[in-house]
Amino acid sequence: MNLDFSDDQKLLRDHVRRFLSEKCPPSAVRAILEGPESYDKEVYRGLAELGVLGAAIPEEYGGSGLTHLELCVVAEELGRVMAPVPVSSSIYLAAEFLLAAGSKAQKETWLPKLANGEAIGTFAMSEGQGRTSPEKIHAKVEGGKLTGTKSPVADGDVADFVIVSARDEGGKLSLYLVNLKADGVRRETLESIDPTRGQARLTFDRAPAELLGTKGDGWHIASQVLDRAAILMAFEQLGGADRALEMARDYALERMAFGRPIGSFQAIKHMLADMYVSATLARSNCYYGAWALVSGAAELPVAAATARVSATTAFQHCAKNNIQVHGGMGFTWAFDCHLFYRRSNALALSLGSLSTWESQLIERMSAGNAGAAA
Amino acid sequence: MDFEDTAEEAAFRSEVRAWIKANAPTHLEAELKRANFGSNGVVSEDPIAAGKAWQKKKAEAGWACLHWPKEYGGAARTPIERVIWGQEEGPYAALTGVFTIGHGMCGPTVMAWASEEHKRKLLPPLASGEHIWCQLFSEPASGSDLAGLRTRAVKADDGSGDWIVNGQKIWTSGAQHSDWGLLITRTNPDVPKHKGLTMFFLSMTSPGVEIRPIKQANGASGFNEVYFTDVRIPDSQRLGEVGQGWEVSLTTLMNERLSIGSGMSTGFPELFRFCMEAEIEGRPAVEDAAVRSKLAQIAVKQSGLKYTGMRAISALSKGETPGPENSIGKLVAGAAMQDLAIFALDLQGEAGVVWDDESPQQGRFQAMLMRSPATRIEGGSDEILRNIIGERVLGLPGDIRVDKEVAFRDIPTSGRAKPK
Numbered sequence: 001m002n003l004d005f006s007d008d009q010k011l012l013r014d015h016v017r018r019f020l021s022e023k024c025p026p027s028a029v030r031a032i033l034e035g036p037e038s039y040d041k042e043v044y045r046g047l048a049e050l051g052v053l054g055a056a057i058p059e060e061y062g063g064s065g066l067t068h069l070e071l072c073v074v075a076e077e078l079g080r081v082m083a084p085v086p087v088s089s090s091i092y093l094a095a096e097f098l099l100a101a102g103s104k105a106q107k108e109t110w111l112p113k114l115a116n117g118e119a120i121g122t123f124a125m126s127e128g129q130g131r132t133s134p135e136k137i138h139a140k141v142e143g144g145k146l147t148g149t150k151s152p153v154a155d156g157d158v159a160d161f162v163i164v165s166a167r168d169e170g171g172k173l174s175l176y177l178v179n180l181k182a183d184g185v186r187r188e189t190l191e192s193i194d195p196t197r198g199q200a201r202l203t204f205d206r207a208p209a210e211l212l213g214t215k216g217d218g219w220h221i222a223s224q225v226l227d228r229a230a231i232l233m234a235f236e237q238l239g240g241a242d243r244a245l246e247m248a249r250d251y252a253l254e255r256m257a258f259g260r261p262i263g264s265f266q267a268i269k270h271m272l273a274d275m276y277v278s279a280t281l282a283r284s285n286c287y288y289g290a291w292a293l294v295s296g297a298a299e300l301p302v303a304a305a306t307a308r309v310s311a312t313t314a315f316q317h318c319a320k321n322n323i324q325v326h327g328g329m330g331f332t333w334a335f336d337c338h339l340f341y342r343r344s345n346a347l348a349l350s351l352g353s354l355s356t357w358e359s360q361l362i363e364r365m366s367a368g369n370a371g372a373a374a
Numbered sequence: 375m376d377f378e379d380t381a382e383e384a385a386f387r388s389e390v391r392a393w394i395k396a397n398a399p400t401h402l403e404a405e406l407k408r409a410n411f412g413s414n415g416v417v418s419e420d421p422i423a424a425g426k427a428w429q430k431k432k433a434e435a436g437w438a439c440l441h442w443p444k445e446y447g448g449a450a451r452t453p454i455e456r457v458i459w460g461q462e463e464g465p466y467a468a469l470t471g472v473f474t475i476g477h478g479m480c481g482p483t484v485m486a487w488a489s490e491e492h493k494r495k496l497l498p499p500l501a502s503g504e505h506i507w508c509q510l511f512s513e514p515a516s517g518s519d520l521a522g523l524r525t526r527a528v529k530a531d532d533g534s535g536d537w538i539v540n541g542q543k544i545w546t547s548g549a550q551h552s553d554w555g556l557l558i559t560r561t562n563p564d565v566p567k568h569k570g571l572t573m574f575f576l577s578m579t580s581p582g583v584e585i586r587p588i589k590q591a592n593g594a595s596g597f598n599e600v601y602f603t604d605v606r607i608p609d610s611q612r613l614g615e616v617g618q619g620w621e622v623s624l625t626t627l628m629n630e631r632l633s634i635g636s637g638m639s640t641g642f643p644e645l646f647r648f649c650m651e652a653e654i655e656g657r658p659a660v661e662d663a664a665v666r667s668k669l670a671q672i673a674v675k676q677s678g679l680k681y682t683g684m685r686a687i688s689a690l691s692k693g694e695t696p697g698p699e700n701s702i703g704k705l706v707a708g709a710a711m712q713d714l715a716i717f718a719l720d721l722q723g724e725a726g727v728v729w730d731d732e733s734p735q736q737g738r739f740q741a742m743l744m745r746s747p748a749t750r751i752e753g754g755s756d757e758i759l760r761n762i763i764g765e766r767v768l769g770l771p772g773d774i775r776v777d778k779e780v781a782f783r784d785i786p787t788s789g790r791a792k793p794k
Contacts, residue, residue, distance in 0.1 A: 269764035281678030358670035
């Protein structure tokens, strides 16, 4: 049994961590929070040059031809530093949609550009308030032209193309690839709880759309890709949870009150211990997800929901208690606590909310592939 | 990332599996699978005798105390082989639960501190299941603060060098079945509490030892009180130096927390099955959104514990020492089980108040409800476990101890006592 990353993968982690600690300090995240840019172009270019954007993209499409395990390692590191880059949209989603359902031409056109960072892709499903479900999707494609509104779309303000779930002429849900530079596309940047990751509203008025995958198969393909993306996203959340815990621990060691470090008070110590418990459970569940992701196990849907629910819970828990441990200082703009708090709550909603994944986990377990989780 | 055995592990596993298949008391399997809190589930014959018989059989074939050296009755196997044996033993492991404290805690303490002569005398019959051991540590007035214990050992005034023990221990599992006990006492009340302790082992049939079962809050009696009235212990049965008892006890307690990969159950599989069968307004409970949310949160705890155990096994398989993550097991499982029991009763509606042992569903969660408070206390309370995680894993400073430099006899014993 080896429920762990290999030595090579751990070397990759060290390598990516060094790169990010140099190029993506908290000041870089703040620059996106406070400035006009939507993402950190230099960090994104650097990740492309390291070959990690294309880690799980086959070499024939310009990737590094490694496995999704390497991508899990990278995701955790991006999460630790809250990297303000569109990796989840472009790599966990757009690239995975192309790999899962794209035609040879679509793959050849876009995958090399996603791998080298020249293009950014994203995925658009939600059309507004409430949990996303098939009935709520009204965007429509007629005669190869898409009409409708998608909101919010992560990185929709900077993406070059988007994979859209929409109804075909027969009313069935299908997926379409839309070039966002084409006519008939309007984008508006949205204010959000985490401005370090851009959100947009995309309005399509007879925008050219090409089918991705089989007609009528849209919901099915999206579910499969979202499961895979959920595992990668869980690693980002895990990295964030760990880092928020470390930050709280460091402050508890340094901050004095009543003549002693606050970490010596059980009220604080036990709060930190519980954060450690959450982060540890999340790590173990993420490793289970990573195994399912690369082994093609039949229980992948259960493993994905397990990793996602556990990591979402852990990141929210660690980020909110990080502020609590910091006391009033934790609620200042100057301290970085709110960056984790923002990111934890934004990631909890992307790819579907926590309650949606909780429901899916139990639905999938009752459907019979519960063996491993019981 | 895989769950596969190495070639050597697979060979070992198949050897173990074949031996267990040929030798295990298969006629008890169904009863053992019903094992619950404190009992091994055997009702058709004497459960202790059945446990001793299984342990003896294992010992004769070289499968007892796999990690112990051979000269003390063990098999000198690697940690990963011990884990594999445990996985293959499955329900039959419950049979030998009465030896858990002896094999897991008392034995390692004897091994670390006793004379060679005592080790060769005491350990082989412990390994082979001939002798049962208990641990006499906790007292009514010292639980989490173990070093505050009051049971006194004083030198006999007859020049024999023997010690005379008076006092009381509590929460002693299996005392009524035990041949030997590991006993921590206070030998010097004039020095700070950690410095005046001394460890002994003694025969549980020594004159002056009286064992009384405790009636617990759930009505059962799995634990005992043990009273000592002028119990005489030869000085040769001392472990460590006089005054070194605290250090000796740490050997025992470190071993208590070393159980790896056991994947403590939260009771989730039972709750999940129940929610598949129970109904809310004519629909299966498992389809209800609130039920799903609650189930999912418990499911990821159960799964997280399972894979945390597997990460530890992975480390052992590579010959590495598992990390501190295993310290979360009981903390997570204990609280989850209590939470889960309350939730299951809620789903049963007003009928949840009925505790019917004849109905498997109507009794199980009620039993869990009434037993789970103990899980959060025994073997290190939730609060002690959080201190351990906070201090040893996260590196936070210890609490300020107001009694640290005070002679034991000057430490206040009542919160209502007037300050001097």
